[in-house]
Amino acid sequence: MIIAIASGKGGAGKTTVSASLAAVMSPPAIAVDLDVEEPNLHLFLEPEITGQEPAYMDVPKVDETGCTYCRACADICQFKAISVLGEVILTFPEMCHGCGACMAVCPENVISYDRRTLGDILWGRADETEFLMGRLRVGEAMSPPLMRQVKARLRERLAETGADALIDAPPGVSCPAVNAVMDADVIVLVTEPTPFGCYDLALAHEAFRNIGKPMGVVINRAGLGEDAIYAQCREAGLPILAEIPYDRAIAEAYSQGRIISETSDYFKEVFTDLAENIKKLAVADVAREEISHA
Amino acid sequence: MPEILIISGKGGTGKTTLTAAFAHLAFEAGDRPVICDLDVDAPDLHLLLEPSRRVTEEFVSGHExxxxxxxxxxxxxxxxxxxxxxxxxxxxxxxxxxxxxxxxxxxxxxxxxxxxxxxxxxxxxxxxxxxxxxxxxPDRMCGHRHLSDTRFGPDTRFGPLVHAQLLPGEENSGRLVNLLRQKAGAMIKEENRSLVLSDGPPGIGCPVISSLSGIDLTVIVTEPTPSGRHDLERIVELCDHFKVPAGVIINKQDLNPDEVAAIDRFCESRGLHQLGRIDYDSKMVEAMVRRQTVTEYTDAGIGEQVRTLWRRIISWAQMSEAA
Known part of the structure; x- marks a missing residue:
């Protein structure tokens, strides 16, 4: 089972929930940080990093000796990454999406690949939990290509170990966030009972429901703000899987890099119950699909 | 005309809450700001400024x-x-x-x-x-962009708000961010306004790069937590990359004195402008629930701290302009 921890609003508590769930999940399990722009999960799980490799994207390199300046490459490129000015070809590797279209349409076959560094993929282990993360190079604009490579490694690990996976997703509801949750079996939306939390939860629900996977909500900082979030979840048909109370002690523990489920027996139980509720949600959905296919 | 961007790397450190309060203070001081929400993915500024729409346009970008x-x-x-x-x-x-x-x-x-x-x-x-x-x-419809008026009526408004909403799942392209910034720049001339105040997106990727490039001053809001500091270091590296001057605000400053000291050391080592600190206080959220900016909600405590921060930002902006 792949569980994605997501939220529209940043700072809602995704990493708090991910780290605590990772600590209570029964092995084999793998925790994956797909918030490649600002990965934070390792700050809490403190894994021993056992391997690391750079990730690259193919970008065009033109051998102008055979080029006839026919413009086919510039005409097909949708990202303004290659252009022809008279008898000069300019490439803009930072604009390239790595689609390979220029190479495919070049009639002279003079385009080969150079590479652009996207960032790094790191892996290791935190106690019994396997760990995997992507870290975007500062200055790199596109996170989905790196995320795809992290997910490819995740698939390999899952095929090998049969582990459950826990994905810490980036904030928001646009392309990177959708990329992080699209392969999950169940999506957990972390929110807080504030106007910003409510609004961004609605955005996240709208964005992710197309993916067709079961979704539930964790309300963080419960007791703060207002109660509107409960009615909103009820009307949207989103089950509340756990509530984490608003408590200065939690904020202080977080500020010390501590995992909340490890701060007390009470919180250990909150997150053990959450893990159980997530499993039930996923199982109920599988049962529903089986009934509809029968 | 300074263009000031509020940014954070890490989400949830208080960017939007502070941008809204700064808009209030700029308005109060007669500074005639144009307010801009560059977090087109999960925009929240409108929840505090309660805008009424003047114009809405479709945002079409690329194809599918x-x-x-x-x-x-x-x-x-x-x-x-x-x-x-x-x-x-x-x-x-x-x-x-x-x-x-x-x-x-x-x-x-x-x-x-x-x-x-x-x-x-x-x-x-x-x-x-x-x-x-x-x-x-076919063309790809990616979202909507808006020009709106913020609350308090036509004679006493905070200023116009330039904002947008991507359709869920669309590419968070820098293009929409650039369009909003162009519109804000045009409003300065059209309405004789003096300042662009922008709420930036989280992260360090495409929309952040588009928000940062060519900006006059960047105010980074961080918090004294391992994530706050880690993400601060990455966003500062990005600011250096684009040669944008950056100042730092530490929100929730009383959570962890050791982390505050570590952030201070980092700021000193990188020559960052240290703008000040705000306490961890549930009044931030109480104000939000009432759809108020924190400086409208309270003059004491964090209200006073935020006022001090804005005074420092303005004098920093004046110093930079003079230099």
Whole structure:
């Protein structure tokens, strides 16, 4: 089972929930940080990093000796990454999406690949939990290509170990966030009972429901703000899987890099119950699909 | 005319709460700001400024590939050439969501190839390679952008708000951010305004890069936590990369004195402008629940701290302009 921890609003508590769930999940399990722009999960799980490799994207390199300046490459490129000015070809590797279209349409076959560094993929282990993360190079604009490579490694690990996976997703509801949750079996939306939390939860629900996977909500900082979030979840048909109370002690523990489920027996139980509720949600959905296919 | 960007790297450190309060204070001081929400993915500033729309325009960017099942000969070449794994086969109607022909809810299995709009990056390779010419390439509707008036009526408004909302799942392109910034710049001339105040997106990727490039001053809001400091270091590196002057605000400053000291040391080592600190206080949220900026809600405590911060930002801006 792949569980994605997501939220529209940043700072809602995704990493708090991910780290605590990772600590209570029964092995084999793998925790994956797909918030490649600002990965934070390792700050809490403190894994021993056992391997690391750079990730690259193919970008065009033109051998102008055979080029006839026919413009086919510039005409097909949708990202303004290659252009022809008279008898000069300019490439803009930072604009390239790595689609390979220029190479495919070049009639002279003079385009080969150079590479652009996207960032790094790191892996290791935190106690019994396997760990995997992507870290975007500062200055790199596109996170989905790196995320795809992290997910490819995740698939390999899952095929090998049969582990459950826990994905810490980036904030928001646009392309990177959708990329992080699209392969999950169940999506957990972390929110807080504030106007910003409510609004961004609605955005996240709208964005992710197309993916067709079961979704539930964790309300963080419960007791703060207002109660509107409960009615909103009820009307949207989103089950509340756990509530984490608003408590200065939690904020202080977080500020010390501590995992909340490890701060007390009470919180250990909150997150053990959450893990159980997530499993039930996923199982109920599988049962529903089986009934509809029968 | 300074363009000031509030940014953080890490989400949830208080960017939007502070931007709204600064808009209030700029308005109060007669500074005639244009307010800009550059977090087009999950914009929240409008929740505090309660704008009424003047103009809304569609944001169309790029294209998406769509297979016409009537023409498709099932050769599978499109799936072979696609580098984004966007061409899928089979599946149910329910899975062929948003934008795809024949979309809708339903569980019955369909045959044939289709393109998942959530994965398609609009590169056109499949369109030109398809031997049956069965792939259309329509414009992609990505969201809406708005020009609005903020609350308090026409004579006493905070200023115009330039904002947008991407459709869920769309590429968070810098293009929309650039369009908003262009509009804000135009408003300065059209309405004789003196300052652009922008609420930035989280992260360090495309929309952040578009928000940062060429900005006059960046105010980074951080918090004394391991994540706050880690993300601060990355966003500062990005500011250096684009040679943008950066100042730092530490929100929730009383949570962890050791982390505050570590952030201070980092700021000193990087020559960052230390603007000040704000306490961890639930009044921030109490104000939000009342749809008020924190400086409208309270003059004491964090209200006073935020006022001090804004005075320092303004004098920093004046110093930079003079230099």
């Amino acid at each position: 590939a769509v297979i016409d099942p009537g023409k498709c000969e099932d050769c599978g070449l499109c799936a072979e050439v696609c580098r984004f794994d966007a061409v899928l086969k089979g599946g149910t109607k329910g899975q062929r969501h948003k934008g795809t022909k024949g979309a809708g809810s339903g569980e019955s299995e369909l045959s044939g190839y289709w393109i998942d709009p959530l994965r398609c990056e609009g590169c056109k390779l499949c369109v030109v390679q398809c031997p049956a010419e069965a792939i259309d390439f």
